Amino acid sequence: MSTQLYNLAQQLQQAIRSSNDFQQLKHAYEEVRRDETAYRMFTYFRDLQMQLHQKQLMGTSISPEEVEQAQNAMTQAQRNEKLANLMEIEQRMSMVMADIQQIAMKPLEELYRSFAE
Amino acid sequence: MSTQLYNLAQQLQQAIRSSNDFQQLKHAYEEVRRDETAYRMFTYFRDLQMQLHQKQLMGTSISPEEVEQAQNAMTQAQRNEKLANLMEIEQRMSMVMADIQQIAMKPLEELYRSFAE
Numbered sequence: 001m002s003t004q005l006y007n008l009a010q011q012l013q014q015a016i017r018s019s020n021d022f023q024q025l026k027h028a029y030e031e032v033r034r035d036e037t038a039y040r041m042f043t044y045f046r047d048l049q050m051q052l053h054q055k056q057l058m059g060t061s062i063s064p065e066e067v068e069q070a071q072n073a074m075t076q077a078q079r080n081e082k083l084a085n086l087m088e089i090e091q092r093m094s095m096v097m098a099d100i101q102q103i104a105m106k107p108l109e110e111l112y113r114s115f116a117e
Numbered sequence: 118m119s120t121q122l123y124n125l126a127q128q129l130q131q132a133i134r135s136s137n138d139f140q141q142l143k144h145a146y147e148e149v150r151r152d153e154t155a156y157r158m159f160t161y162f163r164d165l166q167m168q169l170h171q172k173q174l175m176g177t178s179i180s181p182e183e184v185e186q187a188q189n190a191m192t193q194a195q196r197n198e199k200l201a202n203l204m205e206i207e208q209r210m211s212m213v214m215a216d217i218q219q220i221a222m223k224p225l226e227e228l229y230r231s232f233a234e
Contacts, residue, residue, distance in 0.1 A: 001213045008132050009220040012125045017224040019119055025225075029232045096118045097222070103126040104217060107134040108142075108210070115146045 012100070025093045028086040038082045045073040129217070142210045145203040155199045162190040
């Protein structure tokens with residue numbers, strides 16, 4: 001990768017790290033980390049999500065009971081104020097990153113589109 | 118998303134568009150587009166790939182015959198010089214984009230890691 005691209009990517013990384021959204025996300029994680037109940041609920045929920053995804057990857061079926069269990073864990077997590085806050089900011093940060101990726105990917109998307117015409 | 122992030126993402130987009138790798142990729146696509154045989158083989162291969170992925174998404178099974186058909190189409194495509202060249206440059210461009218994404222995502226990866234400890 002060229003020096004110019006590398007330098008710009010580094011500048012972008014630093015701008016992300018110092019952005020308001022990222023700082024708020026960092027703070028929200030710290031709040032959850034300091035709250036034993038919130039932290040346990042969150043790790044339980046994330047572990048469940050990961051287990052379901054791994055089963056999908058291994059071609060193992062996921063039962064409706066497992067899906068329901070994960071949905072219940074999500075509902076429980078969202079009733080906790082700190083977790084609801086964390087999830088909201090995670091979502092916002094995720095959208096910022098998706099926007100950045102969309103902007104960076106645009107030359108390739110245009111190339112694919114013109115090729116397919 | 119903040120103006121600073123947006124401006125940096127735009128600069129990155131322009132740097133990607135004018136990069137040597139992207140220009141070579143654009144040229145490789147044009148070569149394939151002008152070669153009727155290569156273009157037909159490529160679209161056939163890409164259509165097969167997409168069909169398999171759609172079946173996966175819809176929970177429809179993929180038979181071993183279909184997998185073999187896609188693998189054969191890949192092998193045939195790679196025997197064509199222009200297609201082999203295109204696929205090689207696509208792979209290189211893909212790695213550049215993956216590197217950029219990794220750099221941009223690093224603050225979040227560090228945050229997740231410290232949270233999980």
